[in-house]
Amino acid sequence: MNYPIARRAATLSPSLTLAIDSKAKQMKADGLDVVGFGAGEPDFDTPQHIKDAAVKALADGFTKYTPSSGILELRQAIADKFQRENGLTYKPSQIIVSCGGKHSCFNVILSTCQEGDEVIIPAPYWLSYPEMVKLAGAKSVILSTSDRTEFKVTPEQLRGAITAKTRLFVLNSPSNPTGTVYTPDEIRILGDICVEKGVLIMSDEIYEHLLYDGAKHRSVASFSPAHLEHTIIVHGFAKAWSMTGWRLGFLAAPEPVAKAIDAVQSHSTSNPTSFAQKGAVAALTGSQEHLPRWLAEYDRRRTYAWQRLNTMPGVSCVSSKGAFYLFPNVSGTGLGSAEFCSRLLEQEKVAAVPGIAFGADDYIRISYATGLANIEKGLDRMDRFVRSLR
Numbered sequence: 001m002n003y004p005i006a007r008r009a010a011t012l013s014p015s016l017t018l019a020i021d022s023k024a025k026q027m028k029a030d031g032l033d034v035v036g037f038g039a040g041e042p043d044f045d046t047p048q049h050i051k052d053a054a055v056k057a058l059a060d061g062f063t064k065y066t067p068s069s070g071i072l073e074l075r076q077a078i079a080d081k082f083q084r085e086n087g088l089t090y091k092p093s094q095i096i097v098s099c100g101g102k103h104s105c106f107n108v109i110l111s112t113c114q115e116g117d118e119v120i121i122p123a124p125y126w127l128s129y130p131e132m133v134k135l136a137g138a139k140s141v142i143l144s145t146s147d148r149t150e151f152k153v154t155p156e157q158l159r160g161a162i163t164a165k166t167r168l169f170v171l172n173s174p175s176n177p178t179g180t181v182y183t184p185d186e187i188r189i190l191g192d193i194c195v196e197k198g199v200l201i202m203s204d205e206i207y208e209h210l211l212y213d214g215a216k217h218r219s220v221a222s223f224s225p226a227h228l229e230h231t232i233i234v235h236g237f238a239k240a241w242s243m244t245g246w247r248l249g250f251l252a253a254p255e256p257v258a259k260a261i262d263a264v265q266s267h268s269t270s271n272p273t274s275f276a277q278k279g280a281v282a283a284l285t286g287s288q289e290h291l292p293r294w295l296a297e298y299d300r301r302r303t304y305a306w307q308r309l310n311t312m313p314g315v316s317c318v319s320s321k322g323a324f325y326l327f328p329n330v331s332g333t334g335l336g337s338a339e340f341c342s343r344l345l346e347q348e349k350v351a352a353v354p355g356i357a358f359g360a361d362d363y364i365r366i367s368y369a370t371g372l373a374n375i376e377k378g379l380d381r382m383d384r385f386v387r388s389l390r
């Protein structure tokens with residue numbers, strides 16, 4: 001049978017981070033002692049009060065369809081979060097709860113972009129953005145950055161890339177894969193340009209709570225009413241509440257955009273899981289005391305890993321102030337990132353993600369969302385590996 005595979009599916013690259021993670025897990029299951037630096041998820045469990053709220057909802061029979069954009073109680077709690085933490089005023093009708101932050105990004109791109117449109121994406125980028133743009137039939141315009149500028153895109157780069165076809169500028173601070181955090185001033189200037197040129201910003205703020213070295217997060221939407229009107233914020237529960245498997249994200253958008261996104265969602269997934277939404281209400285309204293503990297632990301690992309990486313021959317790593325990733329430059333080893341990672345996995349049983357997946361072949365991504373003992377072991381092995389290349 002000659003199976004029909006649509007061009008939009010055939011031209012997609014499956015997520016390399018998920019593939020590496022599952023290969024490492026399979027090697028572990030086969031009894032091999034693998035150290036995984038590939039994970040894009042916290043190693044902590046979801047806080048108990050969040051689980052309890054979902055269990056109670058399930059026991060209470062909260063098991064039916066909800067409004068496709070999510071229950072009002074949760075959308076109100078999200079609007080309250082934006083007011084309290086970001087100084088942003090949204091009505092619940094501007095909030096859409098989706099099946100993960102990834103789904104929120106997908107909904108935004110699918111609802112605002114089509115054939116002939118351009119989407120500006122700074123590289124290194126989260127690998128799903130360009131694939132989503134492809135699915136929408138639009139074209140990605142990639143802005144390259146490097147460790148020399150802490151992976152930050154400049155105002156000149158952004159200005160030079162905007163054309164009459166530009167629909168979206170994708171901003172992700174703190175960043176996956178680099179951990180880069182733009183300063184409030186830098187964010188404001190990029191926002192000013194988009195406002196001036198009439199370009200919508202998709203601001204992925206899912207790592208806003210994971211900050212170190214006194215770094216501050218400031219949403220691009222918060223600088224003026226015009227900035228607010230030009231911004232869609234995407235966010236989710238996966239990272240700061242460790243709810244990756246729950247599949248719950250959310251977005252806040254100008255009213256007409258929110259309406260369009262709700263229509264798309266109503267014909268695809270409908271509502272996100274009913275009882276999971278009750279857990280999310282508890283995540284936002286309940287205790288946040290887990291967060292300082294997690295941050296202290298991440299920070300310890302970050303500092304250790306950063307120092308170790310910089311002692312390895314052929315490797316250099318700029319410090320990162322957010323998320324749970326380091327993005328060391330391995331070009332001094334003479335290997336491209338894909339070969340580096342596949343030999344590191346084979347030779348030393350250490351899984352890391354090649355930078356080429358994020359549009360930056362000189363680097364690899366190290367996730368420190370794993371215990372310090374594991375990090376020590378993995379970096380000992382990586383050190384041995386790069387020395388073996390000399």
Ligand SMILES: *Cc1c(COP(=O)(O)O)cnc(C)c1O
Pocket residue numbers: 040099100101102103126172175176204206236237238239244248249
């Ligand atoms: C993890 C992540 C998301 C969302 O993940 P979900 O599991 O779908 O909630 C969105 N953007 C970035 C940059 C991420 O790293």
